[in-house]
Amino acid sequence: MSDDPTVQAWRRLLAQHAAATCALDRELGDLHGLSVSEFEVLERLVEAPEKLRIQELASEIHLSQSATTRVVARLEKDGLLCRTMCDMDRRGVYACISDDGRARYAEARPTQRRVLGEQLDGAPAAV
Structure with a gap:
């Protein structure tokens, strides 16, 4: 194990991110049929004042443009x-x-917020 505090902090951050992502994928998938990336796309579209270009979405959800295009294609399907x-x-x-997308997002949002609260704060988040 590294004795460098910066490396230790980096590894804690990576571990926390992995744990939160796995928990979100499991809960969102089991309860709402969504991956973390699909949820993030829906959330960005709900929050946007207008439609978003694919490259804008990619930047906001931290995926490559081609990965974002694949996520968008699944959601469109x-x-x-x-x-x-x-x-x-x-x-x-x-x-x-779409209206169905807004409805699925609204159903999944409390789950996402709860899991984030559990993973990041150790307690369920207020929705």
Whole structure:
């Protein structure tokens, strides 16, 4: 084990992130049929004042553009969002949340907040 405090802090952070991500994946998947990344996409779309471009989503959820495109494709297949082309730039693709996507997000949000509270604070979070 390293005796460097910075390395020790880094390893604690990685372990906490892994534990929280695994717990979120398990709970969101079992209860709502969503992965952590799918939940994050839905949450960003709910919070956005308008639709978001795929590259904006990728930046916000910390995935590559190709990984984000795959997540968006799964959500689109499930009817939770749709993709539209940008009128100004035909290379741009927007993601728009559907009513079903909003409903699934609303159902999953308390689970995500509870698990985050348990993992990060040691107690359930207020929803």
